[in-house]
Amino acid sequence: MPTGDVLALSRKDSFEVVVLPHLDAAHNLARWLMRDAEAAEDVLQDAMVRALTYFPTFKGINSRGWLLQIVRNAAYGSMKVNRGIQMVPIAISEEDHSGTVADIPSADDDPEASLIKARDRCHVRQLISALPIELRETLVLRELEELSYKEIAEVTRTPIGTVMSRLWRARRRVTQMAAEQGWKG
């Protein structure tokens, strides 16, 4: 959807057109930040209501970045309130694949290979969940949301240099942990 065109129209009337298409991105970030499905939904709900409220004052062109920033603020706010509860890393069980895209192995994969893939996916997930939040959010915004350094800097309100070093540290940690455990990936 051509965001520029949409924004040329009346913003107030087109929250559905400008913001709602990024609901999945918002959910994905909330889910990775909160690590717990229920807490993530609360954050998502809170963030979407905030987005609707602030929408008349939205003047930018990057509505996805704008929404992700709101999600991040909501998540940090929630963690502050629930300090000591939500900050405990929650192990993700093998079964916890609700709402994910890549669950069903394609028919042309051989069964053993897809089993190994599924197991590794689960491991990588745990590993990312265990990353400190500032590394985790940077990695998710880059690798899953494919934001540019500048966009990540805006969403996380962090200088670009810090974004770069966090990204580097996050990636190194992932590869090193995978190497230690001998994962195939």
Place this chain on the structure above:
Amino acid sequence: MTVTDTCERVLLVQAEFDGELDAAQAANLQLHRAQCSVCQSAEQELTRARELLREIPYQTTPDAVRERVLAGLDAVRPKPDLSPARPRFSSRFYSWRHSTMGFALGSACAAALAFLVLSPAEQSLTEQVIAGHVRALQPGHLEDVLSTDQHTVKPWFDGRIDFAPPVKDLGSAGFPLKGGRLDYIDGRPVAALIYQRDKHVINLFVWPTTRDGLSAPEFAERNGYNVLHWVENNTDLWAVSDVAPDQLRKFVSNWQRSP
């Protein structure tokens, strides 16, 4: 392989890996990297990291969560005003009517459907019906009552809105009725009828107006969505879809002909 030594340029290697360097910067880095083992292994490590991370799933919104979130949004939106006297709507309507009266005079000879310049008030209505259409296309939001039978869809609106929308089945013309839904346009509850054309969805928004008679359909296009608006028997009708404009016109003429 892991990077044991350090090189101040590894972050540049990473920036190139992420497509953040321009051609000149990349060429400079290329010269350096040819002689720097630290940067060479850094690149391998980046590739390895991406391979691993490709396995992690994107967490799309489960349908149930999406529904709860949208319901939460509805709850905080301004409540629709159900009283018949609505000054805001009438004044909007008044200005809209003025703008179209000039059009009616000028276009007496131009029988073809005009791409008329919409007044700001109507522009906003056009956007609202498109937004309603787009929102309806989100999973689980298309229809509240799922029926191809007009005698099921019409009574369903009883008690849900303060008027009885005309419901017609245009299946024989290739526009089968799929169901109905309650929507909010311009701060009031309206009926949305869902029709199908091949794989495309046509939303027909219906609400009462004080305008009598039959008006020529007015066409508008926004972001790939086509809108036809007309008035018939004190009813405002807005057809919205991504089907081609001629298909949408066909839909409207079938609707108008159908008893």
